[in-house]
Amino acid sequence: MKKVSLLLIVAMLVMVMSACTSNSNSNAPGAGQEPEAAKPDGSGDPVTLKIVYKDEGTANPVSVKFFETLEKALAEDEGLNVKFELVDLAQGSYAENLNLLLLGGTIPDIIYFQGGDQQISEQGLLEDLTPYIEKSKYIKDIMEPHNKTRMESYPYLMWIKPLAPKAPVIRADWFNAMDSSKALIENPTVDNYYAFFKELVEKKPGEGKPSYALTAAGDIAEINFIFNTAFGLDTTWLKKADGTYEYSKVSQNEKEKLTFYNKLYKEGLLDPQFITKQWDTKEDAFYKGDAAVITGTVGKILDLYDGRMQDLGGKEAELIVLPPAKGDGGQGFGATDVTKESRGLAISSQSPHKDIAFQVFDYLASPKGQMLDRLGFENEHFTVENGEIVLNDKYYSEWYARFWEPTEMKSETPLKTPLLGKPGTESLSMASEFYTEDNNFLIPDQFVANWDAMNNLYKEYSTDFITGKKDLSQFDEFVEAWYAAGGTEITKYANENIK
Structure with a gap:
């Protein structure tokens, strides 16, 4: 009986070791998972x-x-x-x-x-x-x-x-009806954007619409693609005169931009409900004509917007891609994050x-x-x-690609017609023209919790500044709170690690 028990124990140990060996290799690519599905004839259980x-x-x-x-x-x-x-x-x-x-x-x-x-x-x-x-x-x-x-x-x-920044678009018939359109295209300064937005809301080229010039989905991130660079917010960390870096959202440049957004909000040029908008309600406001301008991801997404708008408004409602604003800080859609x-x-x-x-x-x-x-x-x-x-x-x-969309498509059958329509092609060209890399970095684990709190602090203050719940004279109060919430440590880390 002892011999039988010993043999049984040995057999069980061999089975366990074999299973462990198998599992240790299971994470390697090509380790032989799914032998049934990999049969050349496609047979076996799916x-x-x-x-x-x-x-x-x-x-x-x-x-x-x-x-x-x-x-x-x-x-x-x-x-x-x-x-x-x-x-x-x-x-x-x-x-x-x-x-x-x-x-x-x-x-x-x-x-x-x-x-x-x-x-x-x-x-x-x-x-x-x-x-x-x-x-x-x-x-x-x-x-x-x-x-x-x-x-x-x-x-x-x-x-x-x-590259996938967001670019602003507007119906061609509304754009062509504005006296300020030519100046905007020739010299898209912040002031010319403001004049264009103001004329849209005052003239209302869509039979009583638009109600406001610009909308966004939930926060100002989409609007920033238009205006950040013009206000000198062209990287996450701005280099100061003394050679050190400061976080762009606590800079005076940010204060000037938020002051401009507050002006748009107070004068009814920015959707008063942009904070509660989701992507679908934002797009719905655009298609219905409540908003004259929205931003959309360059390339195919803008072609989809264009197709939908023409379905609703006819050929004359085809979309025009507007350029990013320019100012003392330059012109562009902002720097591209290459961390992830x-x-x-x-x-x-x-x-x-x-x-x-x-x-x-x-x-x-x-x-x-x-x-x-x-x-x-x-x-x-x-x-x-x-x-x-x-x-x-x-x-x-x-149609849009669910998975991969490389710049060059290799097809077994040649294409007679281009993959992108006019808005998609023009917006991709703009994205390439204004491409710059950001100087941000992945936040180290020890700062992650504080970083989330600091970002929430910014969202709260910036929203209140735009909507007028807080006066922009309190911007320094926000900066102090940001540094106290962990900004001092992360700024020190940035200055030690940004090359």
Whole structure:
């Protein structure tokens, strides 16, 4: 009996050691996860990949069709038997609802973030994508320089898209009806922007509309793309005359900008409800004509705005892209953050299907994958005529790349028509013209809690300054509170580390 018991114990130890050895290799790319799904003929049980993605839920028929089409393409082209399961979130703030989902223990395999990802990555819940990219067949070749720089410092979030500042747009018929339009385009100073906004609200070219010139979604971040650089707020940390750095939001430049925003608010040129606006209500105000100007991400998003506006207002309502304001600080949409992607796609470190998830990413970077992701559905968004791809109006008004959008698209079939319409093309050109890199940095762990509190302090004070709840003579009070809340330490760190 003792011999039998000893043999049983040894056998159990061997099984445990074998399992541990297997698990120790399971996190490495290409470690052999999902053998059934990786069969060349696509046979075997399908691997289910859960994906949560803003606007890409089961209630969106285009999304459902896209992922169903992607499943078929993966099976035919890659031999991957994959089933996508779209995870729906409640209406409201995507970042907040996603956070509740993840912290509640439901962690999909593929996750789209639009903020809030750092606290998730700090808990070890997001996969480091560096080794996957290095071994990729297509991804590593389509990454833009700013993508590579961001991935080096924060390897959890991938978003292969062109530079993506937000640019202001307005209906062409309203723009052409303004006497101040020519001066704005020729010399887009802050004063000329103010004159343009004022004339829009006074003249009301849309039969009693607009109610106000400018709106935004929830805070002033979108408006800052227009005005920050003009006020000298061209980097996160401003170099002072003595060679030291100060945080831009506690500078006199910031005070001057907030004074201007307060002027817009008091005179009814800025939407009085911009603080409570969400992205959808902001866009709705634009389409209905309540707001004359909004900002949108350069490129395809502005083409979608253009298509929707023309559907509602006709050809004469096509959109015109306005330039960023210029001033003593220069002209531009602000410096580009290269510390990390501000939004993008991640793979859960808890997923048992990490390799397969990245294979999906890599396929979408291939010529065949790009055909689907960038162009949509054949005979619905494009046709092939005489061996060339012809994009139609539905493509320009509806379709956008869910995944990757490199500057150069490699297609097996040549394109006869351009990928972007006039607003998309012009805005991307502006983004490239005014591109500069920021000097910010990822906030070290020891400062994160204070940094969040300091940002909330800024949001509270800046909103009150704009709306008049606090007088701008109290700006120094805000600066003192900011330094007391941790600003002294983070400013010291910045001066020691900014090269």
